[in-house]
Amino acid sequence: VHRLVGEEGRAEGQQALGPLEVQVLGVVLQKVSLVGLHHFLSVFQAVFAEVRVKRPEGFLAHLASVLGFPLPIKVMLALAAESSGGELWRQEALGSLRSCIKAVKEQVQLLDPYLLQRVLAVLQAQGATPEFLELREQCASMLDLTDDRYAVMRPIMVDESVTGKGSSDPLRASLAASTASLSAVMQENGYSCTKSAETFREILEIFGAIDELEVAKVLAMMARTHTGLPDTSGLMPGLAMLLKEPLLKEGEVPPTGWNYQLVIDALRDKTPTLNWATVAAKLDHPDFAIPDFRAFQQLVASYCYGARGPFPLGTVCGALWQNTAGQVSLLAEATAGPVEGWSFESTPAQVPRPDEVAMGLDGFLRSCWSSVDLVETLVALGDSGHEQQVLSAFDTPLKECPQLLAVGMVCFRAAWSQTQEKVLHLASPVFLSSRPESRAVLRRVWAANPEATVYSMAELSAQDPSGLARSLELLKQLDVKALSMALSIGPLPFALELALLGAWRELFALEQWLKEMLTSKGLVFALGCLDFLKERAQPGEKPPFTAEVLGTVFGVLQGSQLPPELAANIRRLQARAAAGVGKGVAGDAQQQFAPDVEEEANGHFTQLYQGNGTTVDGLVAHLEKCRSGSPREREVFACVMHNLFDEYRFFPAYPDRELIITATLFGQLIQRGVVTPGYGQLGMALRLVLEALSQPPENKIHMFGMKAVEEFRQRLSEWPQFCSHVLQVPSLQQAAPELVAFLKAQAADKGGGKAG
Numbered sequence: 001v002h003r004l005v006g007e008e009g010r011a012e013g014q015q016a017l018g019p020l021e022v023q024v025l026g027v028v029l030q031k032v033s034l035v036g037l038h039h040f041l042s043v044f045q046a047v048f049a050e051v052r053v054k055r056p057e058g059f060l061a062h063l064a065s066v067l068g069f070p071l072p073i074k075v076m077l078a079l080a081a082e083s084s085g086g087e088l089w090r091q092e093a094l095g096s097l098r099s100c101i102k103a104v105k106e107q108v109q110l111l112d113p114y115l116l117q118r119v120l121a122v123l124q125a126q127g128a129t130p131e132f133l134e135l136r137e138q139c140a141s142m143l144d145l146t147d148d149r150y151a152v153m154r155p156i157m158v159d160e161s162v163t164g165k166g167s168s169d170p171l172r173a174s175l176a177a178s179t180a181s182l183s184a185v186m187q188e189n190g191y192s193c194t195k196s197a198e199t200f201r202e203i204l205e206i207f208g209a210i211d212e213l214e215v216a217k218v219l220a221m222m223a224r225t226h227t228g229l230p231d232t233s234g235l236m237p238g239l240a241m242l243l244k245e246p247l248l249k250e251g252e253v254p255p256t257g258w259n260y261q262l263v264i265d266a267l268r269d270k271t272p273t274l275n276w277a278t279v280a281a282k283l284d285h286p287d288f289a290i291p292d293f294r295a296f297q298q299l300v301a302s303y304c305y306g307a308r309g310p311f312p313l314g315t316v317c318g319a320l321w322q323n324t325a326g327q328v329s330l331l332a333e334a335t336a337g338p339v340e341g342w343s344f345e346s347t348p349a350q351v352p353r354p355d356e357v358a359m360g361l362d363g364f365l366r367s368c369w370s371s372v373d374l375v376e377t378l379v380a381l382g383d384s385g386h387e388q389q390v391l392s393a394f395d396t397p398l399k400e401c402p403q404l405l406a407v408g409m410v411c412f413r414a415a416w417s418q419t420q421e422k423v424l425h426l427a428s429p430v431f432l433s434s435r436p437e438s439r440a441v442l443r444r445v446w447a448a449n450p451e452a453t454v455y456s457m458a459e460l461s462a463q464d465p466s467g468l469a470r471s472l473e474l475l476k477q478l479d480v481k482a483l484s485m486a487l488s489i490g491p492l493p494f495a496l497e498l499a500l501l502g503a504w505r506e507l508f509a510l511e512q513w514l515k516e517m518l519t520s521k522g523l524v525f526a527l528g529c530l531d532f533l534k535e536r537a538q539p540g541e542k543p544p545f546t547a548e549v550l551g552t553v554f555g556v557l558q559g560s561q562l563p564p565e566l567a568a569n570i571r572r573l574q575a576r577a578a579a580g581v582g583k584g585v586a587g588d589a590q591q592q593f594a595p596d597v598e599e600e601a602n603g604h605f606t607q608l609y610q611g612n613g614t615t616v617d618g619l620v621a622h623l624e625k626c627r628s629g630s631p632r633e634r635e636v637f638a639c640v641m642h643n644l645f646d647e648y649r650f651f652p653a654y655p656d657r658e659l660i661i662t663a664t665l666f667g668q669l670i671q672r673g674v675v676t677p678g679y680g681q682l683g684m685a686l687r688l689v690l691e692a693l694s695q696p697p698e699n700k701i702h703m704f705g706m707k708a709v710e711e712f713r714q715r716l717s718e719w720p721q722f723c724s725h726v727l728q729v730p731s732l733q734q735a736a737p738e739l740v741a742f743l744k745a746q747a748a749d750k751g752g753g754k755a756g
Contacts, residue, residue: 026067033073037112038324038384041080046418048084058721060096071103072111079118097122101131105138117153124156182207183217190229191255194262201266210271215306216282218267222258223299224289260302268306276307280315288326296333304341311342317373318347320380328386331378332393338364347373351411357403357441369397369404372411379409382419394423402430403441410449421455428456432467432474439477446478454486458494468497472505483507492528504549514556526562529553533573564634565681568642594635601639608665609658616661620668627674641681648688652700663704667711686722693726697735706736717746 033040060081064074075097082093097119104111104119116139123132136157143150145157185203186193194200204210268274280303290296303311316334321327334342349372351357358366368374382390397405406427409420431441431453446453457474461467475482483502487495503510517525533553554574558567604622607614626637644666651659666685668674675681692705709716709726716723723743726732732740 023067025063026069029067029069029073029077033076037076037114040076041083041118041385042383042418044077044080045084048081048086048089052086058092058724060092061099062721064096071100071107072115074100075104075111075115075119079115079122082122094122094126098131101135105135108135108139108142113150113153117156120153120156181217182210182214183221186218187221187225187229191258194259195255197262197266200259200262204266204270210267212275212278213282213285215267215271215274215279217285217287218263219260219279219299219302219306220283220285220288222260222263222302223295224287224291225258226295226298227257258298260298261305264302264306274306276303276309277312277315279303279306280312283315283330284321284323284326286323288323288330290326290329290333293333293336296330296336297339299330300339300341310346313342313344313347313373317344317371317377318349320377320384324381324384324386328378328381328389328393331374331381332389335368335374335393335396344368344371344374347371349373349376349411351404351408354404357407357444358401361401361404365397365401366404369401369408372408375405375408376412379412379417379419379423383417387419387422390419391422394426398423398426402427406431406441407444407448410445410452413449413451420452421459424452424456425459428460432456432460432470442474443478446482450482450485451489454490454494457486458491461494461497468501472498472501472507476507487513492525493532496529496532500549500553503552510549510552511556514553515560518556518560523562523566526557526560526566529557530566530569530573533570564631564638565641568635568638572642597632597635597639600636601643604640605643609661616664616668619665620672620674623669624672624674641675645684645688651692651704654700656703659700659704660707663707664711666704667708670708671712671715686719690722690725690729693732693736694729697731702735706739709739713742716743720747723747 029044032043060074060077063069064077069077078093078096078100080093081089082097084090104116108116120132120136120139123129123135126132139145139153140157143153145153182204185206192199193203290299300311316327316330334344345367351370351372354366354370358370378390378393394405406424409424409427431438431445442453457467457471461471464470471486472483475486479485483498487499487502490498499508499510499513502508533550554570557570558574562570604614604619608616608619623637623640626633626640628634629637644662647662651662654662666689670682670685670689675685689705689708692701693709695702695705723746727740727743727747
C-alpha cells in the first residue's frame with residue numbers, strides 16, 4: 001500500500017506495482033479476511049494509519065476493481081481506512097462506502113451483522129443522510145432483529161436521535177415486545193420492585209420458568225442501574241392488572257437502590273436448580289455493560305451471594321465474548337481495585353517466577369498483572385476495536401509494575417497484534433535500557449518471545465538515535481546466537497541497519513549474510529536493500545556507516561542476478577552515494593552504464609532528431625525488442641529509458657520540433673506498453689505527463705503533456721486514478737475542454753458499466 005499511494009513511494013515514482021505484486025496484495029487481503037472480521041479491521045486499520053498519503057482518491061475502488069474483491073472485503077477495507085485516524089483516508093473510505101450502498105442493501109441478509117452495524121455507524125456519523133436512512137430501513141424490513149444474531153445492531157436501529165422520541169417505529173415496538181422479560185420489567189418500574197420480598201415475588205409469579213440467561217440479565221441490569229434510576233408509577237401494559245396493589249402506596253417513599261439479596265433469594269426459591277457457572281457465562285449478552293466501579297462491586301456481590309462462592313474468572317478471561325464492549329467494560333473496572341469474591345490468582349495461566357520482576361509490589365497489582373489470561377484477553381479486546389479502553393486499562397501497570405507487565409505480555413503469542421506491539425513499546429524502556437536491573441527482565445522477555453523483543457528494538461531504534469547501538473549491545477549480552485536470530489526474524493530495514501553496524505564493529509561477516517539473504521529471500525530482499533540504500537546513501541547526507549561497509553552491500557547486489565531495471569537503479573544509487581561517502585562506495589560505478597551502451601542509447605536520440613531514417617514508430621519497435629532481448633540489449637533499453645526520464649527537466653529548453661518528437665515518443669512508449677509497471681517505469685511516465693499537464697498552458701512543457709497524452713488516449717480508461725488527477729487540474733477546463741469532456745465521458749461509461 002505504501003508503494004501504491006504513500007508520499008515517499010510517489011516521490012520515487014513507485015505508485016504503480018507490477019501485475020504479480022498486485023495479485024500478491026490481493027491474496028494477502030483474501031487470506032487476512034478468512035481469519036476474521038475483527039482481525040482484518042485491526043490489521044488494515046494499522047496499515048492505513050502507517051501510510052501517509054497526499055491524494056488517495058479512487059485507490060480503494062480501483063484496487064477492488066482490479067482484484068475483483070467480493071463485497072464484504074470491499075466494505076471491510078473501507079471501514080479499516082475510515083477508522084485509521086487519517087482525514088484523507090476517512091474521506092476516501094466514505095466515498096468507497098457510498099459506492100457500495102446499493103450492493104449492501106441488496107445483500108443485507110448475507111452480510112455479517114457486525115459489518116452492517118459498523119457501516120451504519122459510519123454513515124450515522126455523517127447525520128441523517130439518505131444513505132443511512134435507506135440502509136437502516138432496508139435492514140429493518142429484511143432482518144429479524146429480535147434474533148440474537150442481530151443484537152449488536154439493535155441500539156443503532158432504535159436510536160431516538162434519528163427516529164425521534166415517541167415516533168411510531170414498528171421496529172421499536174417489535175423489540176419492546178420481544179424484551180418484555182423480568183429484567184426489562186424491573187428496569188421499567190424501578191427500585192420499588194424490590195421494596196419487599198412479597199412485592200418482588202408477586203412480580204416474579206407473572207413469569208414462567210426463569211433460566212440462567214434471564215438471571216444473568218437481572219444481575220447485569222441491577223449492576224448497570226445501581227443508582228440514579230428514576231422511579232415511575234407507569235407499569236408496562238398489562239402488568240398493573242396482574243398485581244394486587246400498586247408498587248408504591250400514596251405517600252410512600254420509593255427505595256433508592258436494588259435489594260439484590262431479596263432478588264437472589266426469590267430467584268433461588270423459584271428455580272433451585274440454577275447452574276451459577278452458566279449464569280456467569282450468560283453475562284455475555286447484548287445489553288451487558290459495567291459503567292463504573294460501583295457497578296462492578298454490585299455485580300460481583302450479587303453473583304457471589306447467589307452462587308455461594310467466588311466469581312469464576314474463566315468465563316471472562318481466556319476467550320472473547322460476543323459482546324466485546326461489555327467484556328472490556330467489565331475488565332476495565334475489575335483491574336481498578338480489589339473486590340471480595342473476585343481474584344485474578346484463580347486464572348490458570350500465570351507469569352512464572354513473578355518474584356523476579358515484582359519485588360515489593362502491592363498485593364492486588366501483583367495478583368492482577370501476574371494473570372497471563374487477563375493480559376492476553378485485554379490484548380485480544382484491543383485488537384477487536386477497543387484499543388483506547390484497553391490502553392487506558394494498561395496505564396496503571398505501565399506506571400506501577402512495567403517489568404511484570406512486559407513479562408506477562410510475552411507469555412503468549414498472537415499471530416499479529418497491534419495492541420501487543422503498542423504496549424510492549426510503551427514498556428520497552430524497562431527491558432531495553434542500559435540499567436543493570438533491566439537485564440533480568442530482558443532475558444525473561446527474550447526467552448519467552450524473541451520476535452516481540454526484536455520488534456520492540458526496531459521501534460526503539462526508529463525513535464531514538466542511540467537505540468540501534470544499544471540494541472546491538474543488548475543482543476551481544478544476551479546470547480552468542482542472539483544477533484543472528486535478530487537478523488533473521490526482525491523487520492528488514494532494522495535487520496539491515498543492525499547488520500551494517502555489526503559488520504562495522506567486526507562482529508560478523510556482512511558479505512556472507514547478504515548472500516545468504518539474497519539466496520533465501522531473492523527479489524524481496526533486493527528491493528528492501530534498494531529502499532534502504534535510497535535513505536542511507538543520499539548525496540549531502542552523512543551516512544551512519546563507512547564507505548567500505550556500504551560498498552560491500554553494493555558489491556553483493558551487483559554480483560547477483562537481478563532484473564536490468566533494478567540493477568540500473570542500484571548503479572545509479574551507487575554513483576549518487578559516491579558524492580557523500582567517497583570512492584569506497586563508488587567503486588567502478590561512477591559511469592552509470594558502460595560507455596558503448598551510453599553511446600548506442602544516445603545515438604538513437606540523435607538519429608531520431610536529425611531524421612536520418614529513424615522514426616518514432618521504428619524506435620519504439622526497436623526498444624520493445626531490446627526490452628526482452630540479450631543482456632546487452634536490455635542494458636541499452638534501460639539506458640534509453642533512464643536518459644529519457646532524466647532529460648525531462650530540460651524539456652522546456654527544447655526547440656518546438658524536438659519537443660513534439662519527444663512527446664510523441666513518450667506517449668507511444670506508454671500506448672504500446674513498452675514502459676511497464678515493474679520498478680516504477682509506467683508510474684514515473686504517467687507522473688511526468690501529469691506534471692506537464694499541471695503547468696500553465698503558456699508554459700512550453702504543457703505542450704509536451706498535451707501531445708504525449710494524445711498519443712495514449714485510447715488507453716486512458718485503464719488508469720482511472722490518473723484520469724481523476726488530470727480532471728482536477730483547474731487550467732485544463734479552458735485550455736483543453738475536449739480532453740476534459742473525453743475523460744468525463746470515460747468516467748461516466750466506466751461507472752455505468754459497474755452499476756450494470
